[in-house]
Amino acid sequence: MPSPAARWKDARAASWDRLPSAARPLAWLILSLVVLFIPFFDDVWMRMFFLVALYVTLGIGLNVVVGLAGLLDLGFVAFFALGAYLVAIFDSPVSPAVNGTVNYWVLLPAAVGVGALFGVLLGLPVLPLRGDYLAIVTLGFGEIVRILLLNMDNITRGSSGLYELEKPAVAGYRVDAVSEFYVMIVIAAFVAWFATARLRDSRVGRAWEAIREDEDVAAAMGINTVKYKLMAFATGASIGALGGAINAPFIDFVAPQSFTLQVSINVLALVIIGGMGSTQGVIAGALILVGVPEVLQFEETANLLEKLGWLRDGMNTAIDGLNGLSPMNLAKLPPADEWGEKLALYRFIVFGALLVAIMIVRPTGLFPSRRREMEFAQTSDAELPAGGTV
Amino acid sequence: MRVRGHRSRIYLAFVAIVAMAAVFAAACGGDDDDGGSTAGFSDAGYKTAGLDKARVVTIDSGAAIKIGISSALSGDVKGLGVPIADSAEVAGDGVTIKGFKIEWVREDDLCTPEGGPAAADRLIKAKIVAAVGPICSGGTRASLAAFDKEGITHISPSATSGDLTSPTRAEGPYVTFFRVPVLNADEAAAQAKFIRETLKLKKAFVVNDTDDYGKDLAASFQTSFKAQGGEIVGTPEGYEKKTTDFKAIITKIKAAKPDVVYLAGFYAEATPFLQQLRADPDTKALVFMGGDGVKNDELLTGAKDAAEGAYLALPGGQGSQFAAYKSKYAAKYKGDAETVTFGAEAYDAATAILKALEKVAVEKSGKLEIDLKKLNEEIKKSNFEGASGVIKFESNGNRAGAIVRFFQVKGGKYVELPAK
């Protein structure tokens, strides 16, 4: 019989092993680096980092539903909205339904709980559905939530929105600056990541993956598929609500027009582009899909492009040459300072093209989880997609 | 006696509690009063903006004075936002302040609550001294604090929601925020009056866009119309932006048999609405009234015959500077300023900033010093005739004096109706 100390060591080692290697010190290292670098960036950059970290949090939540349990959810925005509205309804002075305010630190866990509850409520009716049916029902659910928020004037004030929210306070200090909210969302992202990483490597996570691979086989192996699917929905939904609850006092204007299908699509796209089931993937996806379009609007980008003026001059000379050879009359490139503006203007076109390009070059995403990548490598030759009746 | 004394104390305590509750309720009730508050700028408000004392910005010799423009430069509202930004910019054509050039910095606020503060931050980072914008109410509300924190005065040419100048914070309205447009409530009141007194019609059917602007305008109209003895028939019907199918709404209009259809929304939806309304024999000749969001040249080119006879309200007058604005706009952007919604307002907002700069900028050994506090005070004292009439501000930053003009579409053109 092992000594108590050894047993403790074993137990500790076991729990540590379940995390990605050296995760905990690494996590603290990253967190402290992130916080330490804040003074070097101004509000414009911090706002972009906040947005990226927010989408990382949302991505981690959706990753549980889509990446781990294999349930295609196109209505994730509903939970994001739910979290934001829960905080706004109780903390906005213009809220028609509630007088006075409730402490933010009470509302934050409440949002997580209510998110989980609604995740289960949505999950229950759609459980029998699979694949694309699930996608369209969740899409419909997201739209229903948005239209309800838009039309329930006596609670949400419709499109007029809820604003001037009570800011969260820590020991009497009001969280107000962009960088402070950034710290909050980074902590939330870590909590979400830690929780889902633990779940993924536990019995629950294995059950999810079994369901994702083949639901019938999973059920035959004695996995309670109903229970685990609901758990996946609830986990994802509560993380979505967490993101919404932190975003609400930050943007300080909670209105239905912020909660469109575009948000669901963005989150889904970053999860899939990054590589389903992996956290590095979510971070990479968020940087590309959320960060890049923002950076394109920054003056630093415009300045950088201006420095590349020689490149444009060279190309214009070449264009002149071509125009001399034939009557093509190619347009010359615009002055460099307009490039950033043009790129920013066409960022959605770039976004769409990027989605297609990444899927074609790396259909498993940029950083697929190792387990998924192995599965893909095994099945891609042997198991050609079957026809319609299968 | 002792018992009575005890009772009276209970009674007193009771009265005190009731009184406190009443005060509390009154204080809370005040919040619900949208736009009704007329509180002006307060000293505390100047303090949050850091404008309770001098706040000097220095511009190096040879550098330009930067003025920001926060507008929708991409996305769905680009059609409104880009001409507004252009209109603001032409106000500075050929203008120099004490030999220093003006540089306009444009940022895209997308007309969204997320875009507003992000654009404000980018403008502040670019070291602007004042700004025109944002152009939408939602984006403006979200960026009030961002501009205020830096003491940057900004003038919106087009944010019309009532409560932007009466926020719930204890410090009162943001002292750094001014606006040029006529408020929705004033426009709706004028429209109600026009229908009742000029057109002499009684029964109105209300259709509105579910966005902030359409909802606010429709609600104000219903209140004013009823107050003027009119009747709202049927249930007001809403539609979301980009809706094209209005057939179901027209069916409801036919059933309610109104004298006039009132639409609070934008031309992009009003165009198909009018076409579908006129395609139905029962509603072919029904009187139509729209607001400033509808009066746009796109309506004439898009709806063609269906627009004939439509009545449209346009808040804001035409001041003596309109001709100057029109010729500058035509020269630089090859467009007709008459067709730019809120263009004159943007021109005036920019002019107000330029006039104030001229007064407060001080040249010191080749450099230019601008005190943001004095700039803010000068803007508040604005009093000049611009492109949209006389520009003066009330004590809370709203524009003083509301003019609403009326137009009717005749022969494919907007014809201004004589004021009564």
Added chain:
Amino acid sequence: MTPLFLASTEVWLDQLVNGLTTGSIYALIALGYTMVYGVLQLINFAHGEVFMLGSFAGYGTLVALGGNDLSGGMVAVALILAFLAAGGASLGTAVAVERVAYRPLRNAPRLAPLISAIGVSVLLSHLVDDGFLNGGAKFYPQIFPDGDIELGPLQVTYLQLFLMGSSLAMMGVLYWIVQQTKTGRAIRAVAESRDNAALMGVNVNRTIVVTFALGAVLAGFAGVLYGLFFSSIRGSMGFLPGVKAFTAAVLGGIGSIPGAVVGGYFLGLTETVGRELLNEIPGVNLPNQWKDVIAFALLVLVLIFRPTGIFGQKESKRA
């Protein structure tokens, strides 16, 4: 005597006609979804944009031929040319999209083509909105002859008649192609089993392209009808009809051609007549903006109680 219903007969009949016209457009678009899903098990998210580009091609043709100045017999000629241009543009788009964005992903994980489809959808709608229209809208020339037929309380305009009639005709042609021609047999074979069809000598790639093309032509026609009827077109116009049409396809049972048609009409009627029915309940007075809630709530209900849709077979339950 109290009337049985609060709304008058005119309102009911009017909403019926409204529902049938919108339903016709949903049905035409839904056919494209259902056929592509049948052969590829792919939600062609870009189908709404195929519809949008068709509508713009029709618009361009009508404007080039004289726009609002067209009259008399020229209108009929212009309309035929507009339909041809729209069908052609949609066909070209769909085939190109299939080649560039879907075919390379045919053996990829299941969600990859879906994301690629979403990418194409975002790309095309913003290309039109940001690249060409500057966020504005275009308006179809109003050239269709005015006037209507009245039968007692029933009132139908010529345009509504034309819309409903031509959609039915197009759906009939499609049904004939799928059921009676060799190409149609190939499509059905590939939908049954791609491998078996290949073994039987069916050119699978060609058949898939033909499926995309057929669906696209119908979407292009729907685009012109949409423009003529609702007049306003823009880059993002494909999204909502696209989602609704997909809903219609699911309602009818995805993969089933009659299902898509019935689903389209059913959804159109639910949004109009369904809302009136709900408004008959005392205390309920839902304005127009609730119609999408009604549509999506119906979808959820149908899927809970009959997950395979109205005409669905066992197959559609499998992912």
